[in-house]
Amino acid sequence: MESKLKWGAKVISEDGKNLGKLTRVVFHPSTNEVTHIVVEKGVFNRRAKLVPINSIQFAASDEIRLKIDALQIDELQDFEETYFLSGENINGEVKPLYWLRPVGDYPEIYPLPPLSVSYNLDEDSHAIEPGVIVVSAEDHEVGRVKSVLLDEKGHITHFIAEIKIDGKSSTKVIPVDWVSKVEESFLKVSASERMLMKLPEKP
Numbered sequence: 618m619e620s621k622l623k624w625g626a627k628v629i630s631e632d633g634k635n636l637g638k639l640t641r642v643v644f645h646p647s648t649n650e651v652t653h654i655v656v657e658k659g660v661f662n663r664r665a666k667l668v669p670i671n672s673i674q675f676a677a678s679d680e681i682r683l684k685i686d687a688l689q690i691d692e693l694q695d696f697e698e699t700y701f702l703s704g705e706n707i708n709g710e711v712k713p714l715y716w717l718r719p720v721g722d723y724p725e726i727y728p729l730p731p732l733s734v735s736y737n738l739d740e741d742s743h744a745i746e747p748g749v750i751v752v753s754a755e756d757h758e759v760g761r762v763k764s765v766l767l768d769e770k771g772h773i774t775h776f777i778a779e780i781k782i783d784g785k786s787s788t789k790v791i792p793v794d795w796v797s798k799v800e801e802s803f804l805k806v807s808a809s810e811r812m813l814m815k816l817p818e819k820p
Contacts, residue, residue, distance in 0.1 A: 623764035624747030634687035
């Protein structure tokens with residue numbers, strides 16, 4: 618039985634709590650195995666957690682139900698870590714940021730060191746963003762991925778993408794074997810635009 622992971626799907630804990638939304642899918646391109654999903658909640662106090670794929674009880678198009686409760690989510694690893702850079706970088710070009718703090722009638726400006734963000738992923742893993750671009754064999758941007766299909770073992774079998782070629786739009790089911798390159802912001806397929814248009818449409 619295939620599962621569908623759709624960006625923006627609501628993620629619910631075992632005890633019925635709304636944990637946020639699916640924002641990324643983490644997988645190994647060499648094996649097509651999905652290892653984690655990224656669940657994000659909040660705007661100003663945003664948090665993003667790496668949830669192991671084996672924590673999913675079931676996945677529908679608009680909802681993902683987990684086998685762990687809300688308290689266990691807090692114990693999971695953060696997807697990204699933000700930290701201050703101190704000292705100079707390799708090129709000696711660290712530029713401080715500044716924030717404004719009113720003191721009495723006159724604001725004072727305080728420097729802050731630059732921020733850096735790192736992702737807690739294996740070097741061989743990729744985290745696909747929502748709406749990742751599909752690039753054809755002709756190196757043309759032809760659409761965007763909407764969701765992914767997984768088999769029972771948690772391997773990606775297909776990408777569901779909204780494809781637009783020659784002014785015609787349709788939702789296509791692209792086999793993972795057609796993907797020749799994966800980056801965070803795009804998928805390169807080995808198929809031509811003509812071949813993509815011949816693919817079956819999403820039922």
